Amino acid sequence: MFTGLVEEVGKLKSVSRQGEAMVITISGAIVTKDVKLGDSISVNGVCLTVTSFDRSSFTVDVMPETYRKSSLHELKTGEPVNLERAMQAGARFGGHIVQGHVDGTGHVVSRKVDANAVVFTVRLTDPNNLRYIIPKGSVTIDGVSLTVVDTTEDGFTVSIIPHTLAQTALQNRYSGHTVNIESDIIGKYVDHLLHYKEPEKNKRGETSKLSTAYLVEHGFM
Template structure:
């Protein structure tokens, strides 16, 4: 589990591909401190397993499901990536619960200045992802824990302070770029449980029943 607080911006050293399988070697100095084989590291929001490492880099495999669901297949040697080690028990929880299991990708459709912040407008690649994106809720973008400002039927916005922008690879994202998206896990579990109890599947219900009255009726509030 991660918190969405990026520890370091790493750089892609090499990428090998075999169909929809990949092996990534990433240059890093912070997340490799104390690393061990089998450790989890979030790479642009995707939880990957360390298969080899040295003091200045680590290697991880990307399986076909991850290849298809994330933007990792778009990476090139030299690209910058957001990195975070798995959360330690007892550490400060500065972001929100991030699994590193991305729901899919989205496209940056606008970027503009709002006083001391930069606002990104993002359009998810599927309508289903918007189901779990709510104003003032949490969203993970390329591994960064952010707060949703506005959400509509086809896009959402986030506002980013200079510190976060400077310390992550998000500073490089421009309109047209693809980013990884992971919605708040709590909303996904509650939605699944409500549909399970009602005997329906989420795919059969394009309109969510998650209202305050509905949550109260079913014992969640």
């Protein structure tokens, strides 16, 4: 699990592709300080497993599902990427709950200066994911925890402060750029519970009492 607070901006050192499978090596001085085999590192918001490493870089595999659902297949050698190690128990939770399991991609439609901030408008590749994004809710763009300003017909806007822009690879994202999107997990769980079609009776012969009315009555909505 991650928080969406990027620790450093690394660089893609090498990439090897075989169909929809990839092996990528990324440089990062901070995330490799205490890295171990099997550790999870978020790369542009995608949780990946370390398969080898040295003092300043690490290597990960990208499987076909990740290849298809994320923008990692568009990476080029030398390109900057957002990096974050998995959260430690007891650490400060400065962002929001981020799994590193992206819902899909989006495209930057515009980037406009608003006083001391920069407003990004993002269009979702899959409009169905818009149901998980709400104004003032949380969203992750390329691994960065951000607050949704508003939604549009096919996407949303976020306002980014100078510090976040300067310390992440978002400074290199402009109109047309593909970005990874992960919605707040709480919304996805609630949506699943409300729309899950289960058998009329469980193994003990009991019917489910879960409904929208039940969740409202017990304070979940």
